[in-house]
Amino acid sequence: MLPGDVQNLTVYNISTSSISLSWVPPEGNSSSFLIQILGNPMFNLTTTSEFVDVEGLIPGNYYIFNVSSLVGESNIEGRSTSISTYTKPGDVQNLTLYNISTSSISLSWGPPEGNSSSFLIQILGNPMFNLTTNSEFIDVEGLIPGNYYIINVSSLVGESNVEGRSKSISTYTKPGEVINLTIVIITTSSVYLRWEPPEGNFSSYLVQIQDNSTFSIELQSTFVNIEDLIPGNYYTFLVSSTAGNNQIKSDNKIISAYTKPGDVQNLTVYNISTSSISLSWVPPEGNSSSFLIQILGNPMFNLITTSEFVDVEGLIPGNYYIINVSSLVGESNVEGRSTSIPTYTKPGDVQNLTVYNISTSSISMSWVPPEGNSSSFLIQILGNPMFNLSTTSEFVDVEGLIPGNYYIFNVSSLVGESNVEGRSKSISTYTKPGDVQNLTVYNISTSSISLSWVPPEGNSSSFLIQILGNPTFNLSTTFEFVDVEGLIPGNYYIINVSSLVGESNVRGRSKSISTYTSGIFMIM
Structure with missing residues (x-):
């Protein structure tokens, strides 16, 4: 008589290379059990126990296990009870992350030893979801910027998707770019930056200056004042957000600017005329490409020069002008602080x-x-x-x-x-010479008289003697006396004596005396 069927045949402890089987012995008698393994490899086991560990299997393979009871020395075999399963597929190899962005990551791996039909990707984080694929790579999308994710990849096999052991890898998605990066204040040695935080998560911000490997600031705030810059220099500032203790950073937001150029030194006005002035100065510390000259007055106008001097023309005589000179730098002519000097143009000639x-x-x-x-x-x-x-x-x-x-x-x-x-x-x-003093007539004869006087105060170079009568005539002398001759006996004469000075004989006021020839005279 055949032994009965084993009861409650169960598979447990499935691994990549082994499974465990257990059962309840049949009603009646049995002396041992035959386990037939149908698959790759195919072999038989016998045991007197009600369980067995089947080893040496291939990962991810499909196996049918037939368990039957044996009895007697000739091992009379009962009817077999069957159960089938897959061994667990092996671990994926070389799990790698690449192409990490703000909302997606790409994964690749090598297939496990043995067999697998697909792969399960578990995304643990926010959001949390699963993906399956038949490929050995996948793009995981719909992630949140700057979030931390653990990604488990396991092999699946069979219709019921027997799952192998998962391989894990973790990463942060790239944090988002900062928003509205703006320059708020520019000075000669500093630039003040401000921005808004990115969408998603981040842990800090990183501020760098392009082409300056030694400059890097990590901070939590959404603003920074970058100091110790060179006046008039061109700077490109890179601002990024970071996640996971700087493990990963966002794409850079870039903004460029010139620092303000410095003040010109030793501004000087020279060569002041009625319609122009000349200016000179020493260029500022740092860099500058040109100079702006603002003329405030009437007229009001601007000049630009690349020199360290300029002639300002077209001004009005005697006008007051304030002249501001500032440095310019860059294509957009970033302007430094102006240095001022006031002046008048020379007034014109009367x-x-x-x-x-x-x-x-x-x-x-x-x-x-x-x-x-x-x-x-x-x-x-x-x-x-x-x-x-x-x-x-x-x-x-x-x-x-x-x-x-x-x-x-x-x-x-x-x-x-x-x-x-x-x-x-x-x-x-x-000036007119003064009046002669003490005019005196003496030695009067019938045809001549003599005159003498004291010279005036001040200067005189000669004297004019006017004889008014008959005849009337003039004499001049450099002496302080004169003999007037050629007169007519008994005639009345008025004699005016005045001082002369200079080449044009500037004439002073005359002193007068009158007399008759023949000895009669009268002082007037």
Whole structure:
């Protein structure tokens, strides 16, 4: 009689190369059990136990296990009970991450030893989901920037997807780029940056300067002031977010700028004329490509030069100007802080300078004011005495002069608090010489008289004697006496004596005396 069928045949402890089987012995008698392994490899086992470990199997292979009872010395075999299973597939090999972006990662692996029909990819993180594929690579999408993910990849085999042991790899997705990177403040030595945080997660920010491997700042805030920069230099700033203690960083957000150039040094005004001024300066520390000259006044205009000097023309005489000079750098002419210098142009020349009302101790002068502006006038009196006068009028009386003296008068316009002086216009004249003193007639004869006098105060170069009568005539002498001859006996004569001075014989006031030839005379 055949032994009965084993009961409750069960597979457990499935691994890549072994499985365990257990069963309940049949009703009746049995002395041992035959286990037939159908698959690759194919072999038989016998055991007296009610369980067995089947080893030496191939990972991921399909096996049918027939278990039957044996009895007697000839091993009479009962009817077999069958169960089938796959061994677990092996571990994938060389699991690798590549092409990590903000929302996806790519994975690749080598297939396991043995057989596998597909692969299970478990994404552990936020979001959490599973994927399956028949390929040995996959793109995992729909991830959150800057998130941490553990990715398990295991082999599957069979219709019921027997799963092998998973291989794990972890990574952060790339954090997102910072948003609205902006330069807020630029100085000569610093740049202040601000931005908004990226979408998703991140742990910190990294700020770098392109082509400067030694500069790197890690920070948590959304702003930074980068200092110790060179004036007028061009900088490209790279700002990225990082995740996982700087294990991975986002793509860079890039912004470029010039620092402001420095201030020009030793700004100087020279060669001031009525319509132009010249400027010079020392270039600033750092870099600059050109210079902006702002002329504030009337007219108001700008100039740009690459030189360290400039001639500013087309100005109005006697005008006040503030001149700002600043450095420029870069294609967009980033402007540094301006250095200022004020000045007046020289006032113009006075016109129509005229001398009038000349007396022994004073003269009067008048003129037409110059084109442009002037606030007052300087009158320089060159002679004896030598002194200066100033006036806001267009005329002046110069007093305290010496009779018969030669004077040069220079009249120039002044403007501004520091009295910037224009070019002088000159005019020269003598003061009138003084009156002769003690005019006396003596040695009167029928045809002549003699005259003597004391010279006037001040200077005189000669004397004019006018004989008024019959005959009437003039004499001149450098002496202080004269004999007047050729007169008519018994005639009445008025004799005027005046001092002369200078090449043009400036004439003083005359002193008069009258007499008759033949000895009658009368002083008038």
